[in-house]
Amino acid sequence: MTAALAFLNVPRLVHLSAVDLVIIVFYFAMVLAIGFYLKERANTGEDFFMAGREMTAWIAGLSFLSANLGSLELMGWAGASYQYGILAAHWYWIGAIPAMLFLALVMMPFYYISKTHSVPGYLKLRFGESSRALSSICFAFMTVLMSGINMYSMALVLKIILGWNINVSIWVSSLTVAIYVSLGGLRSAIFNEVLQFILIWGGALLIPILGLVEAGGWSGLKARIAVNASAEYTHMWSTMGHFKDNPMGIHWTGIVFGLAAVISTGYWTTDFLVVQRVLAAKDLRAAKMAPIIGATFKMFVPFIVILPGLLGIALLPMKLMPEAQAVATGGHSYNEVLPLMLARYCGPGLLGLGITALIAGFMSGMAGNVSAFTTVWTYDIYRALIKKDASDRHYVSMGRWSTLGGVIISIGTAYLVIHFKSIMDYVQALFSFFIAPLFATVILGMLWKRASPAGGFWGLLAGTGSSVGMWAWVKLDPTALRYVALSPYARDMAENMYRALWSCLLCAFVTVAVSLATRPKPDAELTGLVYGLTAIPHEEHVSIFHRPAFWAAVVGVVFVALNIIFW
Amino acid sequence: MKAGGSISIWFFVGISLLVNGLLILGAGVYELFHPPQAPVVLFHLHASIWWGGLLALLGAGYCIHFAPGKGRV
Numbered sequence: 001m002t003a004a005l006a007f008l009n010v011p012r013l014v015h016l017s018a019v020d021l022v023i024i025v026f027y028f029a030m031v032l033a034i035g036f037y038l039k040e041r042a043n044t045g046e047d048f049f050m051a052g053r054e055m056t057a058w059i060a061g062l063s064f065l066s067a068n069l070g071s072l073e074l075m076g077w078a079g080a081s082y083q084y085g086i087l088a089a090h091w092y093w094i095g096a097i098p099a100m101l102f103l104a105l106v107m108m109p110f111y112y113i114s115k116t117h118s119v120p121g122y123l124k125l126r127f128g129e130s131s132r133a134l135s136s137i138c139f140a141f142m143t144v145l146m147s148g149i150n151m152y153s154m155a156l157v158l159k160i161i162l163g164w165n166i167n168v169s170i171w172v173s174s175l176t177v178a179i180y181v182s183l184g185g186l187r188s189a190i191f192n193e194v195l196q197f198i199l200i201w202g203g204a205l206l207i208p209i210l211g212l213v214e215a216g217g218w219s220g221l222k223a224r225i226a227v228n229a230s231a232e233y234t235h236m237w238s239t240m241g242h243f244k245d246n247p248m249g250i251h252w253t254g255i256v257f258g259l260a261a262v263i264s265t266g267y268w269t270t271d272f273l274v275v276q277r278v279l280a281a282k283d284l285r286a287a288k289m290a291p292i293i294g295a296t297f298k299m300f301v302p303f304i305v306i307l308p309g310l311l312g313i314a315l316l317p318m319k320l321m322p323e324a325q326a327v328a329t330g331g332h333s334y335n336e337v338l339p340l341m342l343a344r345y346c347g348p349g350l351l352g353l354g355i356t357a358l359i360a361g362f363m364s365g366m367a368g369n370v371s372a373f374t375t376v377w378t379y380d381i382y383r384a385l386i387k388k389d390a391s392d393r394h395y396v397s398m399g400r401w402s403t404l405g406g407v408i409i410s411i412g413t414a415y416l417v418i419h420f421k422s423i424m425d426y427v428q429a430l431f432s433f434f435i436a437p438l439f440a441t442v443i444l445g446m447l448w449k450r451a452s453p454a455g456g457f458w459g460l461l462a463g464t465g466s467s468v469g470m471w472a473w474v475k476l477d478p479t480a481l482r483y484v485a486l487s488p489y490a491r492d493m494a495e496n497m498y499r500a501l502w503s504c505l506l507c508a509f510v511t512v513a514v515s516l517a518t519r520p521k522p523d524a525e526l527t528g529l530v531y532g533l534t535a536i537p538h539e540e541h542v543s544i545f546h547r548p549a550f551w552a553a554v555v556g557v558v559f560v561a562l563n564i565i566f567w
Numbered sequence: 568m569k570a571g572g573s574i575s576i577w578f579f580v581g582i583s584l585l586v587n588g589l590l591i592l593g594a595g596v597y598e599l600f601h602p603p604q605a606p607v608v609l610f611h612l613h614a615s616i617w618w619g620g621l622l623a624l625l626g627a628g629y630c631i632h633f634a635p636g637k638g639r640v
Contacts, residue, residue: 019594023587030583037574059576191576198580202587206618210609347607349594349615353587 013161013336014343020352027199027356028176031192031363035180038188045392048185048399049375050117050280057286059194061293064277065301066193069200070150070365074305074358075157078341079334081309082320084248085225085233086566087240088309089302094260097559099268100295101552103278104288107269109536110446111279112287113528118279118372119272119442120380126445126529127456129384134460135441136380138434139272140373144406145430147369148413154362155414161339162355170414173359177366178407182400186280186375189367193277196360197297203350203357204304207338210345211311224314233313236566250494251487258497262504263432266439273372284537288548295555299562305338312337315344366410373406374399429471429496436500437463437507444511449523449530455515463507470499574635581629588623591615 016024042048055063081088116122120139124132155169180188215221222234232239232246240252268274268291281287312320318332320340326333332340342354378399383390390398441460444451473480474495482488485498526533544550595615602610 017594019590023590026586026590027583030579034579191579194576195580195583199583199587202584202622206614210612210614213612214609344608345614347594347598347603347610347615349591349619353591356587 013339014351014355016162016352016355017348019349020355023349023352024356024359027360028172030195031180032176034191034195035183035188038184038191041187042183042185043396045395045399047187048396049379051185051187051190053280054282055190055277055280055286055290056282057289057293059190060277060281060286060290062197062297063190063193063280064274064290065294065297066197066200066364067274067277067368068365069197069301070361070368073365074200074204074361075335075338077305078309078312078338079320079336081306082312082337083309083334084246085229085313086236086306086310087246087248087250089236089306089566090255090259091264092298092302092306093236093559093562094255095264096268096298097295097555098260099265100291100298101556102265103269103275104291104295104548105552107443107446108278108288108291109284110529110531110534111275112281112284113534113536116279117379118375119270119275119438120376122442122529123445123456124380124384126526127441127451128453131441131453131457131460132380132384134457134464135434135438136376136384138464140376140381142430142434143273143369143373143376144409145413147366147373147406147410149417150362150365150369151410152414152417154358157335157339157358160336161358166418170411173363174366174407174411177363177370178404181367181370181374182403185396185399186276186371189371190277190280192367193364196364199353199360200357200364201304203353203355203360204308204338206350207341207345207354208303208307208311211308211315211341215311215314221310221314225310229313233310234566236563238567244489248493249489250497254485254494254497258494258501261501262436262439263497263500266435266500266504270438270442271435272376273368276372276375277368285539285542285546285548289551292548292551292555295552295559299555299559308341309337312341316340370403370406370410374402377402377406429499432496432500433464433467433471433503436467436504440504440507441511444508445530447531448515449526449532450515450520451511452515452518452520454518455511455513458514459507459509459511462510463503466506467499467503470502575633577629578633578635581626581631581633584622584626585630586626588619588621588626591619592623593619595619 041052046052077088077091111119111122114122114125116125118136120132120136123135151170151174152166154173155164155166158164158169159166180192184191212218212221215224222231225231225233237252239246240250240255242251278287278290281290316337320326320332320334320337321329323333323335325331326336339358342351346354378395382398382402383395387394437460440463441456444459445456470484474484479488481495484502485495487494523533528534539547539549592615595613598610598615599613
């Protein structure tokens, strides 16, 4: 009781009423109920790890997006838009939409027709065991690390906003995820992600609506931002001619070639965390439509993430600041802009729903990490390297235990981060080490039948190694930034973009060079895996409104229009 | 998409929206008659009432449309 009172008496940004707490408790009860309800449908490996491959395009598409829409994504990018203005929307538009459409139309047929259960599984089929081993071990390691760091960050956010104890937040949220994923497997994770997606929109959509009312519409908002910050904060492309002309310190080539062509395409097409949701679709057309549906909603996520940040610049009475400065001065950091806006407009009930949206975002992101880790661990590491000939039941059991194991390792990582906070500075870079080269390996594997097993492995290793090397070079000698990022004025984000670009290109170069010098797989072994050797079903017999290509074109047109409107 | 053979995910979504909507609507109506001492910005728009009502209506629609046993996916 004393502990509970102490737990409620910590300084906090907002105060919850009884109805807010009821809404939050109801949410936890709901996700657990779904997990228990779905337990009976998770008895085989196909059910537990692939959700029976029976998801509709809508469910797979919303889940695909929801797994990415973590609360750190919401709060971090709202903070970034306060700091950098509308430039942050690049990560939602050019940094996502083309990649999602590319996945749908170009890459999905190969993933789906090969009937692989994972991205490392595709590498095994295409290049062999060594490529799978390298990619699966890197992926499993990074997934639990990311999961733990997200867990710690979320607990920190709940402490700042609500005054909740970090230990309580970490254990309650992560054990809830562990229970519903271990019970119902991927199907439970996907169903909860759909629910969480709806709650995120229900809880967050009111902020931009009321914010625009208060600001006097978009024109009123722009006028206030021009006074409080700079008119450049509401332009996406016109300030990107030079590194020094925009607050992000980035050039348009970094956004187009680094972010859009490499990092984003790599993430959305090869990160198994998101691809797994689409692999669970019921047929190829649903699998192609799912990323297009995801892209449609992704285009409008800036409305609940970027716009609140801009509204914060225009309407909040205080100036937000970097995290370190906020800690030192007792002020508010950029990352608090979303909860500050929530507290500004939301009374009892609405506040509970808004906080539920943040918790739902965290849990959907974590469930995505955990379910992807479980599949890769069980199929690509345990079955491939440790125990090859066990029964399906044994692997399902391993899946359940590895779900719990993944969560416990993540919790351990979260506590590690509490003691070594500098880990957080490195993790984004660590994640990008692998994703950019992996994209080059997978896309060459899908589109070029001459790519050989040796080429795939050595290309991936060279790309990953070069990315780590460039990162270490800049850490040891900061003046190296002028070579890696092409300008001494480049900042962290720009460095990430260019490092990704170079490592991807190097991976592609080594893959091609080694492939040309080594023996490729015979055509018979590449059927269903490579362009030219895969029979892709034609769609002439379906109406235009049922064709993924038509809807991808519609999304593409809206995407171009948005960029022109906010140029 | 059916779960467990009989309940659609959209039914779960409907239940969640309905319950949350009713709770928010109730809190909004209470505040209408007992205004808080420190109201939120734009309190006069009574967002809790119309937003809660909207969520409840949407949730009720989903619950009815995707009720178990109706055969809809």
